[in-house]
Amino acid sequence: MCAQRLKVTVGVSGGIAAYKSVELVRLLQDAGYDPHVVMTRAAEEFVRPLTFAAITGHKVITSLWSEDAGVGSEADESGIEHINEAQTTQALIVAPATAHVLAKFAHGLADDFLSTMYLATTAPVIMAPAMNVTMWDHPATRANVETLRARGVTFIEPGSGYLACGMVGGGRLADNTAILATLQSVLASANISTNDLTGETVIVTAGGTREAIDPVRFIGNRSSGRMGFALAEAAQRRGARVILIAAPTTIAPPAGCEVICVTSAAEMQAAALQRLNEATIVVMAAAVSDYTVKNATQKLKRDGARTLELEPTADILREISTRRNPGTLVIGFAAETEDILANGRAKLERKGVDAIVVNDVSSPHLGFDSKNNAGTILTKDHEVAIPPTTKAAMAERILDEIKRLRTLPTS
Ligand code: CTP
Numbered sequence: 001m002c003a004q005r006l007k008v009t010v011g012v013s014g015g016i017a018a019y020k021s022v023e024l025v026r027l028l029q030d031a032g033y034d035p036h037v038v039m040t041r042a043a044e045e046f047v048r049p050l051t052f053a054a055i056t057g058h059k060v061i062t063s064l065w066s067e068d069a070g071v072g073s074e075a076d077e078s079g080i081e082h083i084n085e086a087q088t089t090q091a092l093i094v095a096p097a098t099a100h101v102l103a104k105f106a107h108g109l110a111d112d113f114l115s116t117m118y119l120a121t122t123a124p125v126i127m128a129p130a131m132n133v134t135m136w137d138h139p140a141t142r143a144n145v146e147t148l149r150a151r152g153v154t155f156i157e158p159g160s161g162y163l164a165c166g167m168v169g170g171g172r173l174a175d176n177t178a179i180l181a182t183l184q185s186v187l188a189s190a191n192i193s194t195n196d197l198t199g200e201t202v203i204v205t206a207g208g209t210r211e212a213i214d215p216v217r218f219i220g221n222r223s224s225g226r227m228g229f230a231l232a233e234a235a236q237r238r239g240a241r242v243i244l245i246a247a248p249t250t251i252a253p254p255a256g257c258e259v260i261c262v263t264s265a266a267e268m269q270a271a272a273l274q275r276l277n278e279a280t281i282v283v284m285a286a287a288v289s290d291y292t293v294k295n296a297t298q299k300l301k302r303d304g305a306r307t308l309e310l311e312p313t314a315d316i317l318r319e320i321s322t323r324r325n326p327g328t329l330v331i332g333f334a335a336e337t338e339d340i341l342a343n344g345r346a347k348l349e350r351k352g353v354d355a356i357v358v359n360d361v362s363s364p365h366l367g368f369d370s371k372n373n374a375g376t377i378l379t380k381d382h383e384v385a386i387p388p389t390t391k392a393a394m395a396e397r398i399l400d401e402i403k404r405l406r407t408l409p410t411s
Pocket of ligand 1: 265284285286287288289290313314315316317318331332333334335336
């Protein structure tokens with residue numbers, strides 16, 4: 001499953017936050033992109049082009065003029081390289097974007113490679129500004145941002161915090177994971193896709209199952225279905241055929257997936273096993289009840305204290321893992337409230353799966369019922385921490401890890 005990586009250009013301008021772009025470029029690579037780097041003259045005062053060249057394996061473009069046009073592995077063959085770079089990239093991300101670069105872009109100045117490339121590209125442009133808070137708040141900067149926004153540039157607003165100038169306030173470069181998530185959503189809305197899951201059939205389970213107590217009541221859980229739906233949507237966008245097995249949710253499923261609606265754990269088990277043969281990847285994001293109620297046929301009458309008799313449901317994930325075809329990857333989730341990683345590792349082992357995404361569900365702002373999530377993807381040989389982010393961005397990271405698992409030799 002070897003897909004062409006999408007080329008994205010990272011424009012680095014001269015702010016102290018330029019060092020963070022080194023990590024950004026790494027993150028883009030880990031997420032499956034092919035980053036190329038363009039630096040302004042001032043950026044070179046903060047980071048050496050060689051650092052980017054070594055990471056990306058590509059020449060770093062630092063000037064419009066060919067004699068010193070780049071540092072790295074490829075020779076400069078073209079006098080109109082900015083046009084070539086502008087036309088072959090799928091997105092231009094400027095991080096950090098200084099006040100000076102914002103002003104140049106807003107006024108159409110083209111006196112170096114980055115500003116010239118900006119005018120010459122039709123690819124989506126994303127800017128992550130970073131500067132002193134007073135500069136960021138200055139009416140000139142605000143006007144430049146508004147001009148560029150009106151022309152279709154996507155801005156990742158700087159965060160607040162301690163700034164290199166010693167002040168505290170807005171102007172701090174956004175988190176690299178937020179920049180990555182913005183890139184992914186900008187590419188998705190422009191219908192630019194890596195297609196790196198083409199040929200895969202992914203079963204995703206989502207939502208929270210319900211176990212009837214009687215014909216009108218049930219035992220349920222707080223799952224909204226968002227994490228599973230984000231996975232289904234991202235997998236589909238990346239070229240996979242998606243079969244979405246959805247227990248009750250609070251939101252609508254993504255368009256374009258085949259959706260099988262189920263209610264109870266037993267129905268989810270039946271649907272998953274019925275379609276398992278078609279799957280090359282199974283991701284069990286559903287919150288499945290561990291217990292069901294015995295004899296739930298008649299409506300319970302109010303009649304003093306009651307005890308419900310519960311019996312365990314099948315462990316669908318474990319069953320899928322045992323019955324899967326060779327080569328099918330199985331990924332589970334683990335909702336934990338204590339000893340998160342140790343419990344996750346034990347679950348990875350016990351369920352015989354390729355990866356477990358462990359969530360700490362004790363935080364009220366993340367996980368269940370929330371648009372955001374955080375966690376750690378555990379595999380036999382690897383541990384990827386995902387700091388708090390949107391479920392859409394988290395879905396992309398999980399699929400990236402699945403892709404990595406796909407490239408490992410089967411044991
Ligand atoms: N799961 C499943 N069938 C069940 C219960 C859970 O397939 N009857 C799946 C979930 O979809 C999830 C994974 O197993 O991918 C882990 O779910 P979790 O509730 O964290 O684990 P449990 O196996 O229920 O273990 P415990 O409740 O003891 O932590």
